[in-house]
Amino acid sequence: MTLANDAVGGSTQPMLSVRGLVKHFPLKKDLLGRGAGVVRAVDGVSFDVFKGETLGVVGESGCGKSTTARLLMQLITPDKGELVFDGQTVGSKSLPLKDYRRQAQMVFQDSYASLNPRLTMEDSIAFSPMVHGLPEREAIERARDLLERVGLAPQRFAERYPHELSGGQRQRVNIARALALQSRLIILDEAVSALDKSVEAQVLNLLLDLKEAFGLTYIFISHDLNVVRFMSDRVMVMYLGQVVELGDSETLFKHAAHPYTQALLSSIPTLDPDRRTETPPLAGDPPNPINPPSGCRFHTRCVHAQAICSEKMPVLALAQHGQQVACWMHVAGAAHTGAPDAQGMFKPLEVAA
């Protein structure tokens, strides 16, 4: 069973290209029809996912990670922006939505809620292949094969119901279901976050095994930075519906450029007593996405914030170590004292105490 059989472009063509994705949720209007504004859940997100890689997506709760996942699955329709899957625009004639859904699947966080309590495991897995025209017998056969692949003996688990399985076992079933259409892109939305640490490790290893075996591409969404580092080739950091930093996983974890990424990384608890942090790296909650701050959305919590930060919104630009960063301190010649000069030379940064 190979999955990368219907590749269109070459291996350098991005698997999924996301262009200017925007999703605003309108708030309920009052009785007089006055609008109460919009929640800017995802506000102009663009990135590429390359073939065979794992792109990690991190950020605080409410930063738009899950909305992005649902937009990528087209479970909700974006207000603006487009998805290009392997060179073809999703929803166009060359790649209708139903065909795209055969190529991209998703694993949800809540392993129990994402399984129909009235269906056996094999029926749950066989559902989507049957929707795409596979005869029932073959679909059941495929479901049992996949159960075997995710480490659940079909003889024991194929005809079980969700409530009879543990959380880890159910999440394996959900992974098997996502693989049932022989998709090439799997979106894992907090797929291991609800599991015990020991079970989580097993499922993560299973995901790595499956990725290798089937040549999959993952979008791995999580709030757990250690897990993202373990899983991802590249990492994207989101803040209030926008991408603030995007780059190679090791670079990003070693040389985080955006102050928000730095704060996130320093929030990882450490076992080293010499590296204990006494003060919280980030104070307070993220601002309200209904009325996000002007300019750089992080300036209200940023220790390096200066006048320009609240005036103009920085765009993603190449930073020192090769990652993309949306921060004025990394724009050559910007009106921030921490920014490199017009020649791109960095000045020593003075941190406000």
Add this chain to the structure above:
Amino acid sequence: MTSLNAAASPVLPLVYERSAGYWETVGRRFLRDKVAVGAALVVLLLMVLAVFGPWLAPMDPYQSAMLKRLKPIGFEGHPLGTDELGRDMLTRLMVGAKLSLFMGITPVVCAFFIGSLIGITAGYTGGWVNSVMMRTIDVFYAFPSVLLAIALSGALGAGITNSLISLTIVFIPPLARVAESVTTQIRERDFVEAARASGASAFTIVRVHVLGNVLGPIFVYATSLIAVSMILASGLSFLGLGVKPPEPEWGLMLNTLRTAIYSQPWIAALPGAMIFMTSIAFNLLADGLRSAMEIKQ
């Protein structure tokens, strides 16, 4: 992966282990509930009466005898006495089960299908379609159900068919309401999202993923409505809008015997007792089904 398999079970069974399905579990839990099983037996007995009543009854339900009118319980040859025309009460109560149950169950069954269709459509579609459908349904809530049944029956004219139609209309709104609320709950669940993500059509998702989860609760609610329906149908007959004399039907019998309430109160109370027993049995049955289906998972 292989090590996990080994840990789970060193020797795998050759046959697939099949676990008890949802309805099997519900059935087992229901059978442990003594009250519910008792109610189910009473309902079963009434069904048997409804089907085989005419053959089981000792006498002819239409045979009147002017000399033996309103005889008390235990009168010679008439264990439950006779009515105002001297007809055997036992016979008429037994034969009456057919029409009374028919009048009680049919509207609920019809309303179950129509109400579920409306409620599931509204609940699954959501948005303004839901609002329009449910607000229209809400209009019927402005009237008390008894009043609505009488008004509709009166407008359509007396007769069995018309009272069935009016009772069906009375029961569609509450059933649609229940169907809509359970469907809305299910629609929010991730497995429906996952089914949408697999590219299934709305119809397929409803058929495979929604129906199995919503029909149970709607069915339980419908069962509890049978008692209400029987009482309303009896009420319509009592008012002369439903079954016509001389047909044996409990509501109608209650009506024709009401003049005897001072001379033979026990006889006059018998049809009422049957209605009471039947509605209690259906209510307890619905209660038992509800608790049997509340499986904590």
